[in-house]
Each structure stands twice: as C-alpha cells, then as structure tokens.
Amino acid sequence: MRFRIYRYNPETDTAPRMQDYEVEGLEPTMMLRDALLRIKAQDETLSFRHSCGEGVCGSDGMNINGRNGLACITPLGELKEPVVVRPLPGLPVVRDLVVDMSRFWHHYRSVRPYLIVHDPVPEVEFRQLPAHRDRLDGLYECILCACCTTSCPSFWWNPERFRGPAALLQAYRFLADSRDQETESRLDELDGPYRLFRCHTIMNCAAVCPKGLNPTKAIHAIKKLMVEHAI
C-alpha cells in the first residue's frame, strides 16, 4: 500500500516535504496506525503521537486524505491510495505529524471545564435523575483529540478569539450538568462576537468527530440558553 506523509524536522529541514512510503503485507481491516507503526519500524525518524490504539486517548488525530480523524480507528480498507497523511491543520507543526496543541488547550482551560458547586456537598452523592444525566450523553465522551477544532474554518480565521468546537462542547457539558452552579457566569463569559458567535454552523466539527459527537448542536444549545437567560 502506498502512503504519502508530511515530513518536517525543524533541525534539518528548511521547509516541509511529502515523503512516499510503500508498505507490504497490510490488510484492509488493519488501521492506519498499524501502517504508520510499520513505517516507523523502517524509518524511525517519522514522529507521530499515539497511545491506546482504540480511539479513547485522543493522541493520534491527523489529517487523512484531506479529512481529520484518529489513525487508530481508521481502517486502511476505506482509504484511497496513496494515503495522504498530514498533521492536523490550523496549529503550528512541531515535527512531522506532531502539532503544537497549546492554543487548543488554552481554549479548553478558558471555558472553566470543571464542575463548580458552591453549596455544601452532601455526605453522599448528589441526586441526579436519569433524565438529567442523559443530557450529558454526547458531551462528556469527548477525548480532546482536536479533530473538530482544527477542521473548523471559523477557528482557522480566528484562532485566538474563537473558542472552537471542542472547548464549546465542554462549556456546554458543564452548562448542561444539573449539579453545576455557575450557569450565569459561564454564559456571560461566552458572550460577545467571537468566543461563541464565530460559529457559522459549517458543521465540519460534527462531520469529523471520531466519537460521533455534535459540537454544533452543543453550540446551538448554548445560544438558546443565552436567549432564555436574557429574557
């Protein structure tokens, strides 16, 4: 199988280049990560992040034939040759397929992605009815792989000010949690023309999410909450 992989090592390269590899003995049911590991065994200078190999740790987000996804759950059989693999777009490249995620983490931290409770906590668990707990489904499962945010044109255009789909999904995860007590301030923090409202419902985020989540829907829900709270 043929692969064309983005290569860049700041110590030796003045500009990025694409390098071709041919790998024998791959099966269509194997994953792209398996192929990258074979390539790395031949050419250990190729750098990429990966870990769990089953789509839960979120390490190996990359751009695969023009579309963001996780290498470890992308079957080779679904890919057209040569398979073109690039780093996630919209973030600075550290080396090869490794991007600098600092900006992504900055936006994540900025939405205060943690439960805030001011009342004294009970000596047992908070009661949360199943119907309330169900509101967290489709939100809490996010693995922070950055596939969504780095596929979002609004993020490419306003990377400093637009929070991006991943961070906004997390913002809503806490707004939707019946236990959280910071609804007002969370909504206030997202108000204004950029942080939330740069979303133009392009929906690339939902199209690429490897966990099948829908950040656009969460963003819409935040907007709706804002309206409700304004009246």
Place this chain on the structure above:
Amino acid sequence: MKVARRRFDTLVIGAGGGGLRAALQLSQAEANVAVVSKVFPTRSHTVAAQGGINAALGNVLPDSWHWHMYDTVKGSDYLGDQDAIEYMCRAAAHLVYELEHAGVPFSRLEDGRIYQRPFGGQSQNFGGEQAARTCAAADRTGHAILHTLYQQNIRAKTHFFDEYFAVDLIKDDEGFVLGALVLEIETGEPLLIEAKTTLIATGGAGQLFRTNTNAHINTGDGMAMVLRAGLPLQDMEFFQFHPTGIAGKGMLITEGARGEGGYLINKDGERFMERYAPKARDLASRDVVSRAIAIEVREGRGCGPDGDHVLLKLDHLGEETVHKRLPGICEMARIFLGIDPAEQPIPVYPTAHYTMGGIPTDRFGRVVVPVDSGEEAIPGLYAAGECACVSVHGANRLGGNSLLDIVVFGRAAANDIIKFLRENRYHRPLAQDGVDAALAHLARWDRKTGSESVAALRAELQAVMEEYCGVFRTAEVLEQGLDKVLELKARLDDAVLTDHSRVFNTARIEALELENLMDLAVATVTSALARQESRGAHSRVDFPERDDQRWLKHTLFYREGRRLDYKPVRMKPLTVEPFPPRERVY
C-alpha cells in the same frame, strides 16, 4: 555537566488517575506541585478503564465494606496485605462520593443515586449471593474519572509538565530521593526537577506482552526507575490476563459485559463456566475465567476456523441494555470487528492486562524496603496506582478495584507527603553524582555505532514474554524464557538509533522505554521461575496447588545480581479479624 533546573515542594511522575488524585490533594493543600507526564494527562491509560470503580454504596443490593474486604482478600488468593485492603475498602464509599462531587458523570438509578453493576468476585455476606458493587459511568468510567480529575487540577492550578519523560530518580548518599531527571520531549532537552518528595504514579507494564489491552505507553517506566535506583520490585510474577480481550487483537471488553448478564460459550454453545465455577459462573475471579477459556481452547472446544477463542454472548440482553449500558463496547466491536454485540457474540481470548506487582509500598504510599527488623521507608519516595504494590491485589486483582486503588492510594500518598513536607521544610543539597549518572544514561542513546534496532527488539521481547511467561507456566518453559530475555537484554547493549535529532524524537523515547521493559521482563520471569506454587494469576502446571506453608509471602526482586528476597504478607487488618487462607472456590 550543566543542566536546567526547577524546584518544587513535590514532584508527581505520571498523570493518570493516581498521579492526578494525589496532585489535586497536594495543590489543595497549597503545596507547590509539579506533575510530569510523558503524554498529555488525558491520554494516560486510566482513560481506557471501562467497567467501573468498586465501593460498597449498597445502592442496588445490600453491601458493606467488610464484604468488599473479604472478596478482595479472597480474590488476591490471600497474598493481599489485609491492613491495606481494609483501609481501601473502608475509604471506597467516601472517595466515590468525592469523585461524584467533583463532577464524574456516573450513570444513575431511577432515584438519582449512582448506578452500580455486578462484577467478578463480588459477594454479599462473605461469599454469599452476588453483590453489585461497581459504580459505573456507562462503560467509560476511567475516561470519566480521568477527565474529571484533570479538570479539577486545572481549577486547583496544578503545575503540569506535559510531554516530559522521566529518565531517573536522583538519590543522595543518605538514601533521600531528591527529585528526577526528566527529558522535555518537544525540545529534547534534559531538565532536573528538584523536589522534597517524589511520587511515582507511572502505571503498569502491559507492553511486556505482545497481545495486551494496554496502551503503547504502558512500559512500566517508574518501576524500572526504582530498580535502577537499587530498590526492589515486589510480586512481579503476578500478571493479570483479562479473560475478554478481543481475540487476536487485544482490545479490552469490560467485565461489565458479563456483569450486565453476558456469558461465555464454547464451540458447542455450552456455557462452560458452569463447570469451572458452579456458583459465580462467568463472574468468577479473572484468573479463574482466563484459565477456563485457555483450557477450553486447548482441549479443542474453541470457536472459529482455528478454534482459538471463545464467544462472549450479549444478544439475549436486548438492544436497549447493550447500547445504553455498554456503548463503548458496541463502538469498539463495530470498529474492530464490524459487528453489533446486541446481535452477534464477540470473539474473546485472555489478554495481558494488569501488573499486580510493582514498587513495594505501605498503605501510606511510602516506598518501603526490608531491614533486619521489618521495613523502612525510603525518605521522600512514594508510589501509587498500578506501578505500586501495596499490596491490595495480591496474586489476582478484582475488576473494579484498580480505579479504586488509584484514587485511594493517590490520596493517601498525598496526605503523607503533606506531613513529610511539614517535617522537612528545606530542599536537601543536590547530589551531583546522581545527576551525572542520569545524564550518562540518557547520553547512551547518542551512540552512533551498533547493529540492533529498538523496534525489532521490542517485538521479540513481547513475543518471548507471551510464549514463555503466559497464563500457564512450568519451570522448563520459564527457564527457556529467562535465557531468551537475558539474551535480548544483552543485545539491547548493541542497539543504536538512526535518529539523533532533538525535537520530538519519539525513537529516543521508545529506546528508553525498551530499556525499562527489558528490566521488568527479567524481574517478571525470574520471580515467576522461583515461585514453585500456583496462586492467583501465577499458574504453575508443575506445581498446581497453592502452598501456604512455603509461599504465603511476597517476592522482592533486585536488579543487581537478579537477587530475590521475600517478606511476609501482612495478615493482620487494622481493626477487624483476619481472613485466614482458605480453599478458594467460586
């Protein structure tokens, strides 16, 4: 040689659930804490834990911490230390409530309390009816806990060193641990982190085996650092094989699948666990179920064209239950097998899963070594979680006890560290020898001559461990295995990197990881060969019985001269009567 330096009150190496729970406690106590992790914290392998965390909340069926304690002692095949087990089981409910208050999105019962499911080895009333003790967030409990702990650490302003690899501990002549030399992966530059205490929370070493449920990063780095520091590892012969990894691939299928009512069948469609564990059946302890599957396959009752696996049947539970309670499993089965478990059974086989052994600690998380009259703590050094051996899991860990272990002993270690910091207010003078030795260790990989490749040696090591140190063991096979592992270790001296660049050089990281795996393989096989009995996960065909007379004791392995030592099991609990060893039937 000069190296950049940072100073903190306390250093935590590893940002899985154990490290993050400790860091949270320390940050909240206003200690100045640095967390070093070779991956971004939410990539840590805690994220992959599925089924849940044990605590006797009694939300679904009657329960008590004392019954939980009994099950854990029995599950450990009586090798667990009963003081630590009592401590853990008593703390469990409080810690689960704490996690819930911190935001963990647990699944819920109709009345809003935390959902609990039955898991293997659980009983009511000291061996009676099945209990339901495992608190779950669907089948993504580890993800939910890890993310919540990371999030609360953001809130607590913990200082993170993301993508820094810990190379070696720094010790002085008096035996105090003064911090660690770490490597910033992005720049390739070494950094010395000085700290009054160091907590190792680096997880397990499932990458010792070819087919495993573990992440690529699970290379036992902290355990190997401890060996290199001249300290022993405990009970390394006890490695858990999870009964239900996806056959041939290794991805974990949670025990929760059987907890929800799934069961195993062989090629005749027989529910074979009834023969091995008449009462608990598919919810017997993991060692029991793994052996049963291996025997079924060996005796020709395996499924598939090669008869090399059994089937986990869930289709009788109904789509609603399967999709609602086990969504992660469904996703995994769809992606890796192209099936929906609500309709088709999952092919499974025992798969390397969990390191019961590790760095010897007491129930305060302090790393301890034997002295004439008992044990002594290494000042400033702590360990918690899978890399540690408290030992609450003994010879076999119960499902749902690993997430519990990490939060209980992460917190316990942090509490003792806070005490230590109060009594040791100042950093001790740095031991330059230790720093130089660690830098020399790192510089070894700058060598430009040699003929072996790291990737090839790693693959060979994993194949050898799988073949010679698997579910069933004999002296003959283990002896061959030891020879092979030692030969591989010798060949590692001749390994060379072709990539000597600095920036994000993952080849160099993998070389350091392989050194760690190599030492742990030697520790595992050596300890396994010496233990002439069958207990828990350590199953010796040539010594099929448990032998409490000779072997009710912990193994200690030292790197120097591959020396073995032994120490007694702590049979005395904190407040209750001991559970003396009994025949273990399920």
